[in-house]
């Protein structure tokens with residue numbers, strides 16, 4: 001079922017501008033929140049069950065409650081708008097069409113966290129969006145929703161937009177903070193977490209764009225009502241950016257009770273696969289999460305339908321599971337070559353590795369080279385086991401999750417499509433000209 005909290009006004013003409021946003025009830029949640037105490041708002045966020053929408057799904061209320069508050073040390077909210085995960089473009093949509101929703105969410109969140117100076121760190125490739133955000137910030141300031149003594153509460157808040165330089169790694173929260181400080185975006189070892197030592201060693205909360213935007217409806221309808229939407233620990237609504245072999249690519253807001261099948265085939269969402277082709281596989285949460293073949297995508301290992309939520313996609317941690325991740329939903333039809341697809345991802349992670357840890361720096365390069373060889377029809381059977389071995393040596397042995405993100409797609413591709421790798425090796429003459437084909441498995 002479609003339930004709109006974030007995108008309910010997305011198609012109202014002029015919603016990008018303060019006047020229209022305000023007419024639609026915008027900044028009502030901020031007015032309500034600023035009459036509450038920070039503790040009361042935090043309780044609402046905890047009650048909502050909101051989980052971080054950037055990919056990790058960490059409970060937002062819990063993250064906020066971890067924020068250290070040493071006397072006399074400024075604290076910061078940093079919004080992670082470095083949305084670079086392949087297949088993910090839902091934050092771009094929010095910022096482009098609903099910038100005031102983000103600004104309002106930031107105002108409420110900054111008030112709770114005691115951040116007088118908050119930042120939006122946005123990926124360099126979103127070159128046209130900082131102007132939209134900066135215009136919205138100016139409008140909010142002119143209307144008294146940012147700046148000094150907001151709504152007479154004595155609370156001051158400024159928001160600055162910082163453009164990234166186009167490195168995927170700067171979406172990792174500690175690399176982002178390094179970059180925001182003007183340094184090369186190398187991830188830091190955690191702990192300490194940013195909540196204790198973040199921007200300029202000050203306590204910092206780093207939250208995704210969608211997580212912060214969700215604070216507005218949580219305050220509007222209350223945390224308890226928000227928690228009633230969805231199922232289990234997958235509360236509220238989630239934005240999904242759908243792409244690949246589907247009839248209707250785009251950004252959809254779902255309430256996490258729909259099945260994967262409904263999401264792919266219903267006209268309300270992806271509208272099915274073009275030209276009547278069959279579904280081969282899907283990566284439901286951005287390129288870093290494991291690929292799942294069609295048969296396991298439409299049902300869990302217990303034969304239950306697979307739902308579009310955190311728990312069902314993970315399938316209880318079985319090897320058939322994947323993750324909700326960032327909600328970048330990539331659909332592959334029967335014509336797609338899994339080996340080529342995995343090679344493309346391996347090239348991406350190799351290119352984006354910052355090079356600090358050996359398993360990631362060297363391992364991503366080796367995985368790309370071996371996959372390229374297999375894809376060209378020059379592979380040997382033992383290359384498959386070598387690939388498996390390399391990804392095992394990367395996973396869990398690196399400073400930041402980019403290493404895992406590079407290893408998982410390779411592991412899942414071998415686990416579910418090993419015969420397709422073997423077909424490339426056994427049929428070098430066909431390897432580049434023909435597809436392995438659905439009929440073969």
Ligand code: NAI
Pocket residue numbers: 052054055056058063066082083084085088171172173193194195206285286288325326401
């Ligand atoms: P994480 O699980 O390490 O951390 C999640 C959040 O919880 C972080 O903000 C961390 O600081 C906080 N946290 C965890 N334990 C804590 C503690 N004990 N005390 C205080 N704070 C604590 O995951 P991470 O590295 O933030 O995100 C990884 C995910 O990001 C991946 O699973 C992937 O899906 C996603 N991703 C999203 C991208 C996008 O463009 N949206 C790009 C690349 C990855």
Ligand code: SF4
Pocket residue numbers: 169186187352353354355356357358360361398399400401402403
């Ligand atoms: Fe850099 Fe890769 Fe290590 Fe992350 S895992 S710190 S990207 S080398």
